[in-house]
Amino acid sequence: MSLAVHTSDLDVIGAGFVHLDYAATAPCVRAAADAVNALLPSYGSVHRGTGPRSQTSTLEYERARDVIADFLGCRPGDQVVFTRNTTDALNLLARALPPGTTTVVFDGEHHANLLPWPNALRLRAPASWAEAVTAAERALRDLDGPVLLTVTGASNVTGELWPVRELAEVAHRHGARIAVDAAQLAPHVPVSLAELGADYVALSGHKLYAPFGAGVLAGRADWLDAAPPYLAGGGASAHVGDRAGDVRWAAGPARHEGGTPNLLGAVSLAAVCAALVEADRAALRAHEQELLAHLREGLRRVPGAAEVSVFGTGSERVGIVSLALDGRDPSAVATRLADEFGIGVRAGKFCAHPLVRRLSGDSAGCAGGLLRVSFGLGTTFEDIDRLLEALAAL
Ligand code: PMP
Numbered sequence: 001m002s003l004a005v006h007t008s009d010l011d012v013i014g015a016g017f018v019h020l021d022y023a024a025t026a027p028c029v030r031a032a033a034d035a036v037n038a039l040l041p042s043y044g045s046v047h048r049g050t051g052p053r054s055q056t057s058t059l060e061y062e063r064a065r066d067v068i069a070d071f072l073g074c075r076p077g078d079q080v081v082f083t084r085n086t087t088d089a090l091n092l093l094a095r096a097l098p099p100g101t102t103t104v105v106f107d108g109e110h111h112a113n114l115l116p117w118p119n120a121l122r123l124r125a126p127a128s129w130a131e132a133v134t135a136a137e138r139a140l141r142d143l144d145g146p147v148l149l150t151v152t153g154a155s156n157v158t159g160e161l162w163p164v165r166e167l168a169e170v171a172h173r174h175g176a177r178i179a180v181d182a183a184q185l186a187p188h189v190p191v192s193l194a195e196l197g198a199d200y201v202a203l204s205g206h207k208l209y210a211p212f213g214a215g216v217l218a219g220r221a222d223w224l225d226a227a228p229p230y231l232a233g234g235g236a237s238a239h240v241g242d243r244a245g246d247v248r249w250a251a252g253p254a255r256h257e258g259g260t261p262n263l264l265g266a267v268s269l270a271a272v273c274a275a276l277v278e279a280d281r282a283a284l285r286a287h288e289q290e291l292l293a294h295l296r297e298g299l300r301r302v303p304g305a306a307e308v309s310v311f312g313t314g315s316e317r318v319g320i321v322s323l324a325l326d327g328r329d330p331s332a333v334a335t336r337l338a339d340e341f342g343i344g345v346r347a348g349k350f351c352a353h354p355l356v357r358r359l360s361g362d363s364a365g366c367a368g369g370l371l372r373v374s375f376g377l378g379t380t381f382e383d384i385d386r387l388l389e390a391l392a393a394l
Contacts, residue, residue: 009034009275010284012209012378018343018386022207023156023184023320023350023374029209035271036212036264046261047235047254061263064270065253071273072201072218073192079221081253082214082266086183087112089202089217090150092256093179094118096227101146104139104176106132108310108355110156113181113202117150125355128311129163136167140174147176148199153185157352157359157370159292159320160311161185168197177220183207187376188288188318190281193219205269209377214265217256225251231258284377288319291379295321298388299373304328305391308359308370319379322350322370324360330371333394341390346372 009031019027039060044053046061065080074080083089094116097103103117108125121139126132136149149171154161164180171178179200182191186203193201200219205212229236229249236258239248249255299305304326309315325333330347337343349356349369356369373387 009271010209010279010377018341018383020373020375020379020383020387021344021346022187022376022379023159023372024346025206025211026187026209026376027378028211029272029275029377031271031275032210032212032268035268039264039267043263046263048260057263060267061261064266067270067274068216068266069218071270071277072216073194073196074218075194077221078193078219079224079253080216080218081224081256082261083202083217084213084262085204085206085215086110086181086202087116087215089215090179090181091116092217092230093148093200093202093219093223095230096223096256097148098146098223098226101148102143104136104143104147104149106135106151108155108157109150109152109352110181110183111351111353112183113150113152114352114354117148125310125358129166129315132163133166133170136170137174140170140176143174143176147171147174148179149176150179150181152181152183153191153201154182154188154318154320155310155352155355156184156320157322157350157355157372158309159184159317159322159374160309161189161316161318164196164198168199171199172197179219184318184320189285190276205265205272208269208272210265210269210272212262212265212268214262214269216269221252224253224256227256229258230256233258235259235261288376288379291375291381291384292317292319292321294381295373295375295384295388298384299323299391302388302391305371310355310359319376320372320374322356322359322372324370329368331368333371333391336394337387337390341386341393343387343390345387346374 011030012027042056044057046057069080103120106123106125123135168178177199180198182201182203187208205214238250305323334347
């Protein structure tokens with residue numbers, strides 16, 4: 001396919017907004033909408049029925065799984081389970097852990113990767129990649145039994161990348177596994193289970209330009225196959241006897257996908273993944289980094305606004321920046337940006353309360369959290385300039 005086709009596949013639908021809240025929900029790209037429209041005429045049940053609608057729908061659903069497995073660099077034997085979103089995917093993994101598993105998690109995580117874990121050992125978010133690795137090493141070497149280290153790929157607060165590859169090495173050296181919350185990483189950076197050496201990865205379609213309600217948990221099959229089904233019901237059961245409890249659960253991803261699945265969510269997400277695989281992601285990333293540099297430089301000139309960071313200003317990031325506002329309520333600023341300038345950003349604690357509390361310090365003006373700017377495909381220098389001008393005017 002030509003680059004022109006790929007470019008239009010990744011065109012954002014809906015012009016005229018200065019939407020700088022991609023980290024919450026990214027706009028829909030053409031590939032996702034086209035995939036939905038193409039399937040609607042033959043839309044039908046998945047894995048339930050023999051008619052042509054059902055056959056096409058089942059085929060497309062399973063094809064979507066394969067495309068996403070490729071996109072995520074799955075290894076032979078890895079599973080791709082469709083979920084509702086990242087929260088759902090991580091909760092599924094949390095319920096599939098072997099009995100007695102200890103989980104190790106840094107407190108800089110989004111609540112979706114902080115709250116689901118049983119028997120969790122919480123480590124303080126480190127000040128550098130090296131500290132993260134040392135802290136993980138120290139925690140993991142003392143643990144027995146099954147252990148899962150779980151970490152974000154990119155912070156939803158600061159946009160900073162975490163040392164996933166290095167943490168995967170540490171985890172494996174100590175016989176532990178690692179899960180990666182890729183909700184904010186996958187939209188910006190290629191994510192490969194094989195290359196990262198990660199055991200599991202979770203993501204959300206609506207942050208990956210496919211806002212039709214699907215998410216994914218991908219990774220090692222053994223724990224998933226051995227676990228009770230996440231949702232007990234039709235689709236998850238292979239045989240149900242007459243007596244209560246006489247059930248043989250399905251093997252493979254179906255075990256955790258009880259009920260009729262979200263076909264359009266899966267297919268639209270796969271369409272975006274396929275378009276991204278074909279696209280020049282290095283060029284997309286380089287463009288995003290130029291926008292980011294422009295944004296950060298402009299923000300440095302906004303009085304009373306200070307960018308927050310876990311690993312320091314020089315750390316590698318995706319297109320997300322959060323600001324502590326000296327003496328200003330971020331919600332009030334976000335509301336004025338929307339009402340007076342038509343600009344969408346996010347204010348608050350972004351479902352990462354421990355981290356945002358720490359990053360915003362004890363300053364009274366930061367009680368309402370931070371102001372977050374996030375962007376991606378379709379964002380222009382003009383969008384960034386409009387924000388900077390609006391902030392200067394405020
Ligand atoms: N992890 C991270 C890093 C996130 O940014 C988010 C969403 N803000 C989530 C998990 C949860 O995603 P969802 O709301 O789609 O479940």
